[in-house]
Amino acid sequence: MNLKILLLPGDGIGAEVTSAAVEVLNATLKKFGHTVEYTEGLIGGTAIHKTGKPLPEDTMKKALAADATLMGAVGLPEFDNTPPSQRPERGLLDLRGGMEVFANLRPVKAWPSLIESSPLKNHLVEGVDLLIVRELTGGLYFGTPRGIVWDTEHGGAGDRAYNTMNYSRLEISRIARMAFKFARQRRKHLTSVDKPNVLECSQLWRKVVTEIGAEFPDVELEHMLVDTCAMQLVLNPKRFDVILTENMFGDILSDEGAVLAGSIGMLPSASLGEKKGLYEPVHGSAPDIAGQNKANPLGAIGSAAAMLEYSFGLVKEAAAINAAVSKVLDAGQVTADLKPKGKPLTTSEVGKAVSEAL
Ligand code: NAD
Numbered sequence: 602m603n604l605k606i607l608l609l610p611g612d613g614i615g616a617e618v619t620s621a622a623v624e625v626l627n628a629t630l631k632k633f634g635h636t637v638e639y640t641e642g643l644i645g646g647t648a649i650h651k652t653g654k655p656l657p658e659d660t661m662k663k664a665l666a667a668d669a670t671l672m673g674a675v676g677l678p679e680f681d682n683t684p685p686s687q688r689p690e691r692g693l694l695d696l697r698g699g700m701e702v703f704a705n706l707r708p709v710k711a712w713p714s715l716i717e718s719s720p721l722k723n724h725l726v727e728g729v730d731l732l733i734v735r736e737l738t739g740g741l742y743f744g745t746p747r748g749i750v751w752d753t754e755h756g757g758a759g760d761r762a763y764n765t766m767n768y769s770r771l772e773i774s775r776i777a778r779m780a781f782k783f784a785r786q787r788r789k790h791l792t793s794v795d796k797p798n799v800l801e802c803s804q805l806w807r808k809v810v811t812e813i814g815a816e817f818p819d820v821e822l823e824h825m826l827v828d829t830c831a832m833q834l835v836l837n838p839k840r841f842d843v844i845l846t847e848n849m850f851g852d853i854l855s856d857e858g859a860v861l862a863g864s865i866g867m868l869p870s871a872s873l874g875e876k877k878g879l880y881e882p883v884h885g886s887a888p889d890i891a892g893q894n895k896a897n898p899l900g901a902i903g904s905a906a907a908m909l910e911y912s913f914g915l916v917k918e919a920a921a922i923n924a925a926v927s928k929v930l931d932a933g934q935v936t937a938d939l940k941p942k943g944k945p946l947t948t949s950e951v952g953k954a955v956s957e958a959l
Contacts, residue, residue: 603635604630604913608666609660609696609720611691611826613644613886614896614948617671618866621898621952622905625922628956630910640667643673644696645689645886661699664877669912670700671905672881678888684749689886702872702879703772704779705735705851709838709858709868714930718863718939721835729861731841733789734780735851736787739772740802741765742848742920751780768802773809779873780816780845792843794830794850806847813924820837830854834861837927864938866897869904871911874886878912880904896949897936899926902955925958 608623610616623639630637642660649655650775657676664670675689685691711729720728744765774935777793784791793810807824814822824939825833827850833840834857846854859865868883882900890896902922910919929935934954939944947952 602637602869602913602915604873605638605666605668606639606664606908607670608639608641609644609664609670611673611675611693611886612646612677613646613674614884615675615886617673617894617896617948618882619671619673619899619900621948623924624949624952625902625955625959626671626905626909628959629918629922632921632959633915633916635918642771644672644692646677646680648692649687654818655687655689656695656699660692660884660888661696661899662701664696664879666896667906669878670696670878671880671901671908672696673901674882674884674886675694675886676886676919693876694742697872697879698743700872700877701738701874703736704776704873704879705736705737706783706871706873706911706915707733707735707851707858707868707883708854708907709733709855709861710901710954711861712863712927714866714927714929714933715863715867715939717756719861721781721860725835725838726861729838731838731858732783733844733846733851733855733858734776734783735855736768736772736776736847737851738848739768740848742852744947752856755779766802767801768805770809773806774813777813777845778816778845781813781820784820784843785817790843791820791822792830792844793822793824793843794826794827794844794846794854794930796850800850802847806818810845831857832859859883864897866900866936866938867903868900869902869907870900871904871907873911878908880908880912887948895937895945895950895951897938898948899930899935899955902926902952921959922955929954930959943957 906922
């Protein structure tokens with residue numbers, strides 16, 4: 602197979618972890634006899650510096666032309682006080698919208714050799730294997746009207762800001778159907794997370810998810826309030842198989858999931874639509890460690906594995922990467938965030954170790 606992949610390293614540690622993931626991708630594709638053509642594009646703060654925009658048209662064009670896109674991270678501290686529409690993160694939101702990737706999959710797995718890295722008690726974390734399916738192109742992050750009204754006349758006393766949470770039946774049903782399909786391939790249990798006691802959006806969410814559930818009688822459906830889910834994720838995470846939820850709840854709950862995996866640097870993600878796939882680690886650009894070659898690249902490497910599986914159907918190749926990651930973890934060849942007993946490896950050394958373990 603010849604794979605056409607767009608690389609968007611982005612900002613901060615994005616470039617470092619993407620480069621390690623590409624090394625592993627190359628080693629995998631070579632081993633299994635595939636060829637690959639990479640294109641590269643700009644996104645985030647780096648793109649603002651070079652083009653004035655967080656998502657240049659050229660990047661969007663390349664993303665629509667490629668078979669799949671592998672991204673690093675976006676965000677630079679110098680933009681912290683700029684309005685949301687001009688921040689690096691806007692580039693990523695627009696990319697997701699433009700690629701129409703409405704489903705964000707965030708697997709959370711407790712690797713046996715990392716049990717000690719989680720701040721939770723071992724017996725709670727051992728055996729955790731869940732998948733968060735987060736709606737990605739609707740809800741509060743995209744809803745309009747939105748804005749800030751500054752009350753300059755009264756020295757800010759009447760300042761007001763507003764966002765709109767908005768969901769259609771179509772947006773809910775397509776993500777629900779995808780989540781049920783994943784549940785069917787796993788342990789056949791789906792927890793739909795919402796807040797219908799307060800939000801009308803959640804009332805529609807619950808109604809539509811229940812209706813779609815009737816198409817999947819073999820999958821057990823339960824509904825859970827988002828606050829209860831936040832608590833259950835640390836009290837009894839093993840009870841979850843697939844968690845289906847809307848955009849903002851999924852954003853927050855999946856970072857909580859990162860605690861179970863030992864480090865946010867471990868978590869991969871896949872964003873899927875009808876046609877295209879966007880793959881990126883869950884973490885951000887980590888300005889505090891950027892440029893030091895010490896970021897954990899395993900989330901990015903796991904995202905590359907997910908890309909092979911979901912965008913190209915290369916299931917064996919993806920499994921080979923995950924097995925190599927497991928070996929490297931067992932050997933303690935990990936970055937500082939995972940607190941190894943010996944000397945921590947650098948980002949590029951972990952990339953090399955995974956490639957060699959393949
Ligand atoms: P972050 O994920 O960048 O960092 C949080 C903490 O985790 C930091 O201490 C960081 O050092 C650590 N960390 C993150 N990734 C790591 C890795 N791979 N290895 C080791 N340690 C790692 O979140 P933040 O600090 O809240 O945000 C920093 C910037 O990233 C902000 O501009 C934010 O908007 C942006 N951001 C981008 C994305 C994305 O690109 N998808 C996601 C979240 C945040």
